[in-house]
Amino acid sequence: MRDAPVFDVRHVLRGHRRRLAAGLTLGLLAACVSLLQPLVIGRIIQAVSSGGSPGGPILLAAVLFATGAVLSGLHGYTMGTLGENLVFDIRGELARRVLRARLPDLQRWAEGDLLNRLVTDTSMARVTMSSALAGVTSSVFSVLGCLTLMALIDLRLLAVTAGCLGAASVVSVVLARRIRKQAVVNRMDTGRYATAVDRVLGGMSTVKSSCAEAREADALDGLAGQARRSGIRVSVMAAGLSPAINVGSQIALTAVVAWGMARVAAGDLSLAALSAFIMYLFYLVSPLLTTFTSIGRLQQGRAAIDRLKEVASLPQESGPAVPATRARPRSGPAVEFEGVSFRYRESGRNALHEVSFGVPARGLTAIVGPSGAGKSTLFRLVERFYEPDSGRVLLYGADAASMPLHRVRRLTGHVEQDHPLMRGTVRDNLVYACPSAGEDDIAEALRLVRLDRAVERLPERLDTELGDGGRGLSGGERQRLAVARALLSRPSIVLLDEASANLDADTEAELRGVVASISRERAVVTIAHRLSTVMEADRIVVMEDGRVRAVGTHRDLMRRDDLYRRLVVQQFAPIPETHVLAAPSPGPDEGEARPAGTCRR
Numbered sequence: 001m002r003d004a005p006v007f008d009v010r011h012v013l014r015g016h017r018r019r020l021a022a023g024l025t026l027g028l029l030a031a032c033v034s035l036l037q038p039l040v041i042g043r044i045i046q047a048v049s050s051g052g053s054p055g056g057p058i059l060l061a062a063v064l065f066a067t068g069a070v071l072s073g074l075h076g077y078t079m080g081t082l083g084e085n086l087v088f089d090i091r092g093e094l095a096r097r098v099l100r101a102r103l104p105d106l107q108r109w110a111e112g113d114l115l116n117r118l119v120t121d122t123s124m125a126r127v128t129m130s131s132a133l134a135g136v137t138s139s140v141f142s143v144l145g146c147l148t149l150m151a152l153i154d155l156r157l158l159a160v161t162a163g164c165l166g167a168a169s170v171v172s173v174v175l176a177r178r179i180r181k182q183a184v185v186n187r188m189d190t191g192r193y194a195t196a197v198d199r200v201l202g203g204m205s206t207v208k209s210s211c212a213e214a215r216e217a218d219a220l221d222g223l224a225g226q227a228r229r230s231g232i233r234v235s236v237m238a239a240g241l242s243p244a245i246n247v248g249s250q251i252a253l254t255a256v257v258a259w260g261m262a263r264v265a266a267g268d269l270s271l272a273a274l275s276a277f278i279m280y281l282f283y284l285v286s287p288l289l290t291t292f293t294s295i296g297r298l299q300q301g302r303a304a305i306d307r308l309k310e311v312a313s314l315p316q317e318s319g320p321a322v323p324a325t326r327a328r329p330r331s332g333p334a335v336e337f338e339g340v341s342f343r344y345r346e347s348g349r350n351a352l353h354e355v356s357f358g359v360p361a362r363g364l365t366a367i368v369g370p371s372g373a374g375k376s377t378l379f380r381l382v383e384r385f386y387e388p389d390s391g392r393v394l395l396y397g398a399d400a401a402s403m404p405l406h407r408v409r410r411l412t413g414h415v416e417q418d419h420p421l422m423r424g425t426v427r428d429n430l431v432y433a434c435p436s437a438g439e440d441d442i443a444e445a446l447r448l449v450r451l452d453r454a455v456e457r458l459p460e461r462l463d464t465e466l467g468d469g470g471r472g473l474s475g476g477e478r479q480r481l482a483v484a485r486a487l488l489s490r491p492s493i494v495l496l497d498e499a500s501a502n503l504d505a506d507t508e509a510e511l512r513g514v515v516a517s518i519s520r521e522r523a524v525v526t527i528a529h530r531l532s533t534v535m536e537a538d539r540i541v542v543m544e545d546g547r548v549r550a551v552g553t554h555r556d557l558m559r560r561d562d563l564y565r566r567l568v569v570q571q572f573a574p575i576p577e578t579h580v581l582a583a584p585s586p587g588p589d590e591g592e593a594r595p596a597g598t599c600r601r
């Protein structure tokens with residue numbers, strides 16, 4: 001495992017230095033041009049009052065207005081595209097880190113929360129970077145320019161202005177900090193809401209069949225209300241930014257006019273200088289307001305970026321993430337467990353204890369045992385989703401821990417127990433692990449799992465769209481499609497987790513034939529609760545409480561392993577007569593509609 005390298009906006013900004021520099025330069029030029037405008041307007045007034053021709057200054061003013069408009073448009077465009085490019089990079093980097101994250105760490109995250117961060121928080125970061133960054137950069141230049149020109153006119157009036165606006169600025173800075181804290185809370189509340197929505201959408205049929213719609217709607221309302229309250233707190237604080245600056249500037253204006261006029265009367269200051277100063281004071285207010293409201297928005301964006309940093313810090317899988325090439329198996333057993341012990345971090349006890357057994361390079365190896373015995377955990381270790389705490393997993397004699405990850409995954413084809421399919425067409429699902437598969441290979445894989453006729457009957461055949469989890473196919477068809485997908489990439493080791501769980505007796509018998517034929521040329525390891533599917537396996541590994549209890553053939557194990565014998569007997573025992581004959585005694589309301597209120601869900 002390796003930790004993800006530091007993810008920071010500054011780090012991401014490095015790749016966009018030129019555009020940033022261009023944006024800042026344009027902002028600076030736009031500010032300079034707008035600062036020149038009062039000077040030229042002064043010259044127009046002067047020309048008119050002295051009876052001269054104002055044509056020249058008017059033309060200059062027109063040029064300045066046009067140049068200012070073009071420059072600020074270009075500045076907005078440059079900073080806007082900078083924001084979009086930055087967020088594009090951030091999204092790409094985050095997607096790569098999520099895809100390469102270690103599965104156990106990733107699975108600790110609620111899917112809804114992760115989705116909310118990747119979509120909503122990145123959008124928020126985009127708004128921050130495109131509009132708020134543009135606002136801050138251009139307005140800061142205008143503020144600094146105004147202050148410089150005001151200082152040149154009269155330092156003492158500037159001190160009064162700075163005193164009044166400085167106090168307002170301190171209030172605004174304090175508010176901006178609080179906005180960030182509240183924005184973090186609001187983003188978390190929104191994340192909780194997204195998680196709850198995702199949970200409900202994922203279990204919609206359970207919600208409906210449990211009559212839980214009203215309960216879930218109330219729970220969602222509660223979470224939405226929480227997000228609303230924290231959102232309102234952010235808005236209230238953000239709304240306080242403008243009044244603080246407005247009040248500060250009004251007090252400054254009153255003080256400057258009152259004291260300035262007194263000084264004009266005393267002959268200490270010219271009326272022209274006071275007018276120019278007041279004009280700049282008016283000019284100062286708008287960029288100052290933009291600066292602080294943009295800072296407020298930047299703080300909200302930083303809250304979103306902080307949440308993105310948490311996603312980016314997900315520990316990454318080790319091994320080079322290079323395009324996979326087909327791994328060439330060496331001789332020897334396909335898989336060997338050597339004294340492997342393993343405990344899930346969340347769990348108090350070991351899922352596997354000192355497990356040792358081998359899987360030959362050819363043939364069918366079955367793993368059986370009661371629920372929770374550790375069977376699926378073995379597959380997770382072979383695929384290196386998890387690393388053993390002690391012991392080794394060897395693939396064709398090489399320690400899987402020291403092999404490049406893509407090689408381990410290329411060696412194996414895994415049919416998982418749950419959700420083996422994704423939204424997309426039948427073809428997308430089939431060629432997922434082997435996008436270059438040809439039509440003949442696809443047809444052959446479908447024929448092998450006896451799915452060819454079922455696919456022919458679909459409205460768009462291979463191009464029929466499936467819903468989430470493969471909705472649109474029956475459970476058995478989904479399972480066979482997942483097996484076909486695993487076979488299509490021609491792995492050396494096929495891992496089938498409960499691969500026959502959803503099959504009817506005929507299809508199960510057919511699939512058994514398929515498994516037997518593919519196991520002639522590769523290692524097939526299958527986990528099955530239905531022992532009928534594995535009785536012909538070349539070797540059967542019996543697991544109990546995370547330990548290997550016995551290894552042998554069906555005949556062997558029937559003779560010498562109590563647990564195996566019990567599992568077989570339980571499965572093939574006839575249904576006791578009491579279970580067949582004993583019907584539930586009729587209740588008082590038998591045949592009548594269930595009275596209202598009986599369902600207390």
Ligand SMILES: Nc1ncnc2c1ncn2[C@@H]1O[C@H](COP(=O)(O)OP(=O)(O)OP(=O)(O)O)[C@@H](O)[C@H]1O
Binds near residue numbers: 346370371374376377
């Ligand atoms: N992600 C996990 N986090 C914590 N504990 C887990 C996790 N997955 C499995 N376990 C625990 O590890 C043990 C072995 O689980 P495993 O899924 O390997 O059993 P199994 O034999 O495949 O069971 P089944 O036949 O019911 O699928 C169980 O006690 C289970 O509760």
